[in-house]
Amino acid sequence: MRKLIPALGLLALTGCDIPSEFLQRMESQSKYEYYEASEFWADGRAMRHPPEGTIAREQPVGNPGMTTGSVNGVLVTAIPVKVDRNLLQLGQKKYSIVCAQCHGVLGDGNSVVAENMGLRLPPSLLELSGKPAGHFYTAITQGYGVMPSFAGELNTQERWAVVAYVRALQAARGGAAGAQPLPQENR
Ligand code: HEC
Structure with a gap:
């Protein structure tokens, strides 16, 4: 050779x-x-035939609310994984890497990318606290409008961690960061 x-x-x-x-x-x-x-x-x-019990990579396993963000077409309102300090830290890390450049470090939509984006601006995620948790999970998983899917960057656990962190950002809004308790669903 x-x-x-x-x-x-x-x-x-x-x-x-x-x-x-x-x-x-x-x-x-x-x-x-x-x-x-x-x-x-x-x-x-x-x-x-694939070996008995083989599961296709795309096939959601287990709780559909957890893997797809909705059950029978209805978005889940509560985060279906345990929200604790570790999850929030993971969410903060992943949010900073994957989302912050567009939606801003605080989730308020203020970012350098946003300043220079012509087509459609990344919205403030803080305004969306009324949306169910599944809305954020689905946006990350499937993409939303011009925003692409981030399913390749974040696995299921990491996506819910980001959702939990977005919830924390929403909860911290209007007070000193971290001073406010998490919404009911996250306790
Ligand atoms: C490249 C820039 C960019 C990145 C990175 C990005 N987004 Fe977005 N996001 C957008 C834009 C632009 C929109 C609006 C899309 C539209 O309306 O067509 C959007 C929309 C959304 C929406 C829907 C808003 C609504 O009105 O309901 C959510 C939720 C969201 N993004 C969350 C996230 C999360 C969480 C991450 C990180 C995993 C992320 N985004 C990463 C640009 C981005």
């Missing part, structure tokens, strides 16, 4: 056509296509 790499480089430099079966070995190698027959397996099929 060591000798092959400079040789390949030369080939590329000279502009020679490299036979595609050389570069596309995975494409051209012998393999089974969907639904093709196979003599290897007793049932004569090349396609295999």
Whole structure:
């Protein structure tokens, strides 16, 4: 292989056509296509069933309120995970990394990005304290209008942690930060 790499480089430099079966070995190698027959397996099929009990990556498991933010189409009002100091600290960390650049460190929508955003401004999250917890979770998970989904950045626990932290920001509004108790649902 060591000798092959400079040789390949030369080939590329000279502009020679490299036979595609050389570069596309995975494409051209012998393999089974969907639904093709196979003599290897007793049932004569090349396609295999996933092992018993396999769960698709996208399939929500457990409590739908926790994984999707709503139950039977109704947004959950309470945060479905235990809200404690650790969760809030996780939420603060993740909020600072993922949300603050747009919604502001305090959640009030004041951020450098917001100042320079032309299309639609990130709203103040403090104004939304009347919205159910599931609204925030769903916005993070699915995106909201021009805001993209952050499901790739935050797992379920981290998303609820961010929601809990947003709730704390809302609760702290109007008083010294941290001076106000958390809303009922977060106790
Ligand atoms: C790139 C900037 C950006 C980032 C990062 C961002 N948002 Fe947003 N967010 C927006 C914009 C812009 C809107 C308004 C979208 C619209 O109305 O089309 C919005 C809307 C929302 C809404 C819905 C507001 C409403 O009116 O109900 C929520 C909730 C929200 N964001 C929460 C978050 C949270 C939590 C995070 C971090 C996980 C986050 N956003 C990260 C820009 C951002």
